[in-house]
Amino acid sequence: MGIVKLKHGKITVMKCEIVRLHRAAECEGRMDFFGILTMIGGLAFFLYGMEVMGSGLSRASGGRLERLLERLTSSRWRAVLLGAGVTAVIQSSSATTVMVVGFVNSGIMKLSQVIGIIMGANIGTTVTSWILSLSGIESSNFFVRLLKPSSFSPVLAALGVVFLMFSKKEKLKNAGMIFIGFAVLMFGMDTMSGAVKPLADVPEFTGILTAFSNPILGVLAGMILTAVIQSSSASVGILQALCATGAVSYGAAVPIIMGQNIGTCVTAMLSGIGASRNARRAALVHLYFNLIGTVVFMLAFYTINAVVPFAFMNDGADAAGIAVVHTVFNIFATLLLLPFSSWLERLACMTIKGEGEGQKKEDRKGEALPILDSRFLSTPGFALEQCRTAAADMADCAKEALFLSMSLIHRYNKEAAKKVEELEQKVDSYEDELGTYLVKLSSKDLSAKESHTLSLLLHCIGDFERISDHALNLKEAAAELKEKKLHFSDKASEELVVFEGAVRDIVNTSLLVFGGEDLALAKKVEPLEEVIDFLHGEIKKRHVKRLRKGKCTIEMGFILSDITTNYERVADHCSNIAVNLLEITEDEYGTHGYLDVLRGEGNPAFGEDVRKLREKYVLP
Numbered sequence: 001m002g003i004v005k006l007k008h009g010k011i012t013v014m015k016c017e018i019v020r021l022h023r024a025a026e027c028e029g030r031m032d033f034f035g036i037l038t039m040i041g042g043l044a045f046f047l048y049g050m051e052v053m054g055s056g057l058s059r060a061s062g063g064r065l066e067r068l069l070e071r072l073t074s075s076r077w078r079a080v081l082l083g084a085g086v087t088a089v090i091q092s093s094s095a096t097t098v099m100v101v102g103f104v105n106s107g108i109m110k111l112s113q114v115i116g117i118i119m120g121a122n123i124g125t126t127v128t129s130w131i132l133s134l135s136g137i138e139s140s141n142f143f144v145r146l147l148k149p150s151s152f153s154p155v156l157a158a159l160g161v162v163f164l165m166f167s168k169k170e171k172l173k174n175a176g177m178i179f180i181g182f183a184v185l186m187f188g189m190d191t192m193s194g195a196v197k198p199l200a201d202v203p204e205f206t207g208i209l210t211a212f213s214n215p216i217l218g219v220l221a222g223m224i225l226t227a228v229i230q231s232s233s234a235s236v237g238i239l240q241a242l243c244a245t246g247a248v249s250y251g252a253a254v255p256i257i258m259g260q261n262i263g264t265c266v267t268a269m270l271s272g273i274g275a276s277r278n279a280r281r282a283a284l285v286h287l288y289f290n291l292i293g294t295v296v297f298m299l300a301f302y303t304i305n306a307v308v309p310f311a312f313m314n315d316g317a318d319a320a321g322i323a324v325v326h327t328v329f330n331i332f333a334t335l336l337l338l339p340f341s342s343w344l345e346r347l348a349c350m351t352i353k354g355e356g357e358g359q360k361k362e363d364r365k366g367e368a369l370p371i372l373d374s375r376f377l378s379t380p381g382f383a384l385e386q387c388r389t390a391a392a393d394m395a396d397c398a399k400e401a402l403f404l405s406m407s408l409i410h411r412y413n414k415e416a417a418k419k420v421e422e423l424e425q426k427v428d429s430y431e432d433e434l435g436t437y438l439v440k441l442s443s444k445d446l447s448a449k450e451s452h453t454l455s456l457l458l459h460c461i462g463d464f465e466r467i468s469d470h471a472l473n474l475k476e477a478a479a480e481l482k483e484k485k486l487h488f489s490d491k492a493s494e495e496l497v498v499f500e501g502a503v504r505d506i507v508n509t510s511l512l513v514f515g516g517e518d519l520a521l522a523k524k525v526e527p528l529e530e531v532i533d534f535l536h537g538e539i540k541k542r543h544v545k546r547l548r549k550g551k552c553t554i555e556m557g558f559i560l561s562d563i564t565t566n567y568e569r570v571a572d573h574c575s576n577i578a579v580n581l582l583e584i585t586e587d588e589y590g591t592h593g594y595l596d597v598l599r600g601e602g603n604p605a606f607g608e609d610v611r612k613l614r615e616k617y618v619l620p
Helices: 002-029 033-061 064-071 076-090 093-106 111-124 126-136 142-146 149-166 170-201 203-211 215-229 232-245 250-263 265-271 277-307 319-351 357-363 374-378 380-410 414-442 448-483 490-516 525-548 554-586 591-599 604-616
Strands: none
Touching: 033 170, 033 232, 076 093, 076 111, 076 319, 093 111, 093 232, 093 265, 093 277, 093 374, 111 126, 111 277, 111 319, 126 232, 126 319, 149 170, 170 232, 215 232, 215 250, 215 277, 232 250, 232 319, 250 265, 250 277, 250 319, 265 277, 277 319, 374 380, 374 414, 380 414, 380 448, 380 490, 414 448, 448 490, 448 554, 490 525, 490 554, 525 554, 525 604
């Protein structure tokens, strides 16, 4: 009996040990505190990787893609394709729609032009979900396994680090950012997927997901998640990671995806705050498109499911399946609503009542430069392009004011004089707004080339403003001649005509240098400035001779000196523009250092250029 009892005791002990090990295994399989930390860390890596990759793609585009959005929207279908293509590249439908709101707010585009872009952006954002779905590839085949991000992303990460650390080329540095961003993104995705797998055994978690099978709850859940993180791509990626548990059915996933498309409208709606009526309407078009598309899609989907039940509804969703649903919905909504885009426009106009395009000026009262919309700052490359456009307009205004004032010296005209004043005030407004905008832009993440361009703009807008000030001074000198009924002698007038020809040439040349950043042409400005300095001195000498001979009065001499001094100073500012371009681009000398080298004895080409220009501008 003792032996039997002992045996039974051993059996009992063994049973207890088996139960203990089973429970320990269950505990290990469940998600504990450290598993939650891992999931949060994976989510952080995922969101950061998406941000870095998007930033790298945006810097690589350098604002060119956004410029395409502005120009190539002549047809609705072209606008859709363009919106989809740009969003697929910059990996953010939110960035595209915010950009579009800025276009409308600044008057660059009409409301009717941007509807196709908004629809295309929704399609383009699905590319991210397809990239993320690659993580679900399972195969023993070597070449198929290479397609899995976990296989090739470490290589991309290594390349990215090499490009960033050892390459001096901006393009390779941008590529490095993209590679590292993608690698971090996929690492975060894999970490999240691995961390949430144990949740499949947690009844509370599966219960929550089952509740999302209710279409209304699912839509609300997807909408709130996307509204919080303000990225439909990121929220779809999180859903794809949760699919790794196997507990997310298509019945729960479909309404969540619908809600995610509505939630992504929050970013555009926020960007519309404080904007013009039409800009707010553009944000509303984005909301109505997703809202109407979701309602129609869900009504059609669940009606068909009620009549002919879909067999896959209770199956566990995977990352590829989520990508399919996301893409199908957005293509369906675009095909459905694009023919009715004018109705969407009317609906937005009915919601926000008031005048349409004509209201544009009132909405932006007091703004001299509506093209410098603050929304563009989120895409620095394009914002800088807008600054270049504004600076070029400023330069043209300064040039027009100067040439008008020069003509007033010989033939005064009240209307032209008033125009000079208006242009000078406009240039002042340009300097204030453009300077403030450039300072804001300087705090953004700019490439080396973009930083050079920004520095050039900051330097040059001051010179443009001073040129317009000199134009105003010349207008006042011309007004004094008119009021006092004074006239220059024929000799002095002929000398001024030659001087003015040289000034016109240096202004035209420097503006060409600025617009095209032409380094070769920039080196032609300084010899002309040298000749203008010579002409200025020579005219002064001749005036003194005429004064001694009694052929000119002291009063006329003051006016002549005022005019020629303004001409000479205009030439100085033109020289500044060219020198700033050379200094910033070549990054070798300071301004005075460059001029010293240029005018040094070891530069015979400069002397030859000056000689030829003196032969061209000979005083009579």
